Amino acid sequence: MLPGFLTSTYKKYKQDTSTFIEWLSENAKECGFKMDELEARSNATPAAPRLKGKQRKLAKQAGAKTSASPAKEKPKSYSISTKDILAQAKAIADSTRPAIEVPSVIIQAGLRAIVARKRCAAYFRGVAGSSSDSRDNVRHSYFIDLMEDALLALQPRFATIAGSSGATPQPLDESGPTSSRLEDLENRFVALDIEEPADEPDEATTARKKPIYEIEPTTKTYGQQEKLFAFFCLFDDLSRLREFLIELWKDYLSDNIDLITAAATTNTAFQLAARTQDEILVAYPDSGDYQAVLSTMVEVLNKNKTSTNDEMEFEMDGAIAEWLYAPAHSILDSFCDVLYPGEVPSMKRGHFGVYDASADRTKMDESEKNRHDLILLLELLPEFAFLAKYKIDPFATDELTRGLSKMCLTKDIPVWLTFATTILLDIHHLAKDQADRAFDQLQAIAEKSKRTLVCYFEFSRGITNPSTWPRENERALQHLAETIDMHLLQDVILKLKEGNYTRLRLPYSVEVERFYLYKRQPILCGLLAFRLTLELQYTGLVLVQCWGTAIYPAHFYNALSQQGQPPPWPLMERLVELHSEDRVFVGGRPKTIMDCYKQVCLVLGYSAEQFAKNRRSKKPVISKNGPRGLKDSSPPGEIFRQGLSSDGSMQLTMHNIDELLNEQAFDTSLTSMPQLKLRRDEWNRSHRLTPIQLLQALKASIPIELPKLRFDYFLLHEQSICLLRRLRESLDTDLKKYVGGGYIENESQLPFVGLYVIMVACGTDRAAEQLGISDAGSLMLQKAIGVFESVAREGF
Secondary structure, X not given: OXXXXXXXXXXXXXXXXXXXXXXXXXXXXXXXXXXXXXXXXXXXXXXXXXXOHHHHHHHHHOOOOOEOOOOXXXXXXXXXXXXXXXXXXXXXXXXXXXXXXXXXXXXXXXXXXXXXXXXXXXXXHHHOHHHHHOHHHHHHHHHHHHHHHHHHHOHHHEOOOOOOOOOOOOOOOOOOOHHHHHHHHHHHHHOOOOOOOOOOOOHHHOOOOOOEEEEOOOOHHHHHHHHHHHHHHHHHHHHHHHHHHHXXXXXXXXXXXXXXXXXXXXXXXXXXXXXXXXXXXXXXXXHOOHXXXXXXXXXXXXXXXXXXXXXXXXXXXXXXXXXXXXXXXXXXXXXXHOOOOOOOOOOOOXXXXXXXXXXXXXXXXXXXXXXXXXXXHHHHHHHHHHXXXXXXXXXXXXXXXXXXXXXXXXXXXXXXXXXXXXXXXXXXXXXXXXXXXXXXXXXXXXXXXXXXXXXXXXXXXXOOOOOOOOHHHHHHHHHHHHHHHHHHOOOOOHHHHXXXXXXXXXXXXXXXXXXXXXXXXXXXXXHHHHHHHHHHHHHHHHHHXXXXXXXXXXXXXXXXXXXXXXXXXXXXXXXXXXXXXXXXXXXXXOOOHHHHHHHHHHHHOEOHHHHOOOOOXXXXXXXXXXXXXXXXXXXXXXXXXXXXXXXXXXXXXXXXXXXXXHHHHOOHHHOOXXXXXXXXXXXXXXXXEOHHHHHHHHHHHHHHHHHHHOOOHHXXXXXXXXXXXXXXXXXXXXXXXXXXXXXXXXXXXXXXXXXXXXXXXXXXXXXXXXXXXXXXXXXXXXXXXXXXXXXXXHOO
């Protein structure tokens, strides 16, 4: 199911219809309309019965309540007959009570519900040919006309008409046809910027449940119309997602966005597609398989249908088939036909033909296009069967790979999977002979990550780690390096395929088979690259946090500027830029050596009360929050990190979506994009987004976050240790004199060396102030600047 703040077309229609009918019913009742029948049709969940006999005795012994726990409260659902809609609207319009006015929110809800239905009816009229005059279409149009008549009947009671909340209602031309009057009404309200009442963020987690008002399914035909409308909304939403994703991958292939952004956004679209489908299945659980949905859709779309052995065979033109993702389903279904439990289909490369990536599809007819796609998919699908049979758990898995692997075990083909498979085909059609470009980029990222970890292991050899960096952390880094080597730099499927080909005595080429899946699945490559980037960022951040090789050297580096102008430390400056001065330095960069010392104390975990004036007690005041460190605050990371390392599910919450949009709002590189401001304003107003708006937000946000996620904390750790080692060697005598001989026991305490320099410099500054000496400066700080300059000359 979609989270409460995401609205699909069908979900929005149901909300709008419920909002309109609820207002209509409640106000009609005030106008004297008899509501007895409406209330009788309420299907509220009855209270659970009390426990009796032995069950009650056992409950008492267990200390439980003597009555059964009530079932999870569900919102009351009221059904209203179609014949009541217009009658209620007329009752309100004819009422002599002038106080009742139709709010703009209700008018817009009614108009949106009508427009959604009209789009469905128009589509079927446009593609179904002579069947547009079928009884199903007539009945569907009847309900649209009924809603239009009800809205027009309420027109004298409209609270606002011309675009301003205080405007006097202007009557519509009653002599004109209903269609023109409704078009006039839509035009008047389409420009209104009306604040919708904010619903609960997630209906599943709120105690108070809003009643749901629905149209009563008085006939079987109405139920079929509703089912058809729900499926239309599903495919309509999928069509919008497809258009967005095609443009997304065009941007990737044109180097306008990176691989991780394209893949992560696409994977999110797949999850949204699956959740949108799940919403439909709640109402129509018998339509979980693609074939069941297809049968319902084509029965209306195609007038030429025959029945053979209880199976419906349908003919449809290419445009309709493409809209229903029938070509992709046909190929998947054919592959499932040759699947046997526990076996991987053995196919000789080229058996169905050779896929020509450079072929011009604009010159192909539908049959040639389908053949082109069949060759590509049937060569690729056995790779997912290998993953499924041998239970290979990749470092990260996208929804398409997960879905196709599951299909190889169950032979189930849900609608969303046919959609996702079609997107993969679309990407290949766009990329042509550049389909392996994503694999090359993944390899480059993996090799760089492996080098980073190898350099860290070599540098850390022989260093005593602090207690805050346990052996488990070191083993986790070793495991990450091994995983990169096994799953990304080597082909984990290759040996299994070689054994299979050898057993079946089929010829094969090792070079062709190596990374066959990765070279043809750019979404998987992008997700693998994303998880690797997230893992390296997370472990690197933990490293510098546990060691103190980011925050502490940052304060030391800033303190040097109080004595002079030290050379730049590019990596440290970048750290401060990414995490902000407010986070690295408590509230901003300190401007005096005394302020540097105070901030160091705050970072170490002392409370601000420590520096309060006229404080009597000299006992240190420890902060309840403990030592201060860097904060991992990447909204895309929050959304994807946990999912990529486990079941792949997104962590979509009100909080991280809010953070996601806030990140864009404050990014200066995006200020020239007015659509981002509009999206942010809409979110603030209603706390609702469409799936496309969420994908647009991700597409804009991930590139903002990637520089943060790619920051090399391991290199910063190494640079900090090298600097602090040199500092200790050069200032050892002075530090023993001012701090004490045991100021450092081993290299795990190196990060404190810079803080000791600040402490001594602060003492010098305080003593000079007490003696009335000005511009004395700290000799220790001057020596520290000399050490820093020599390290900088050698190169950070």
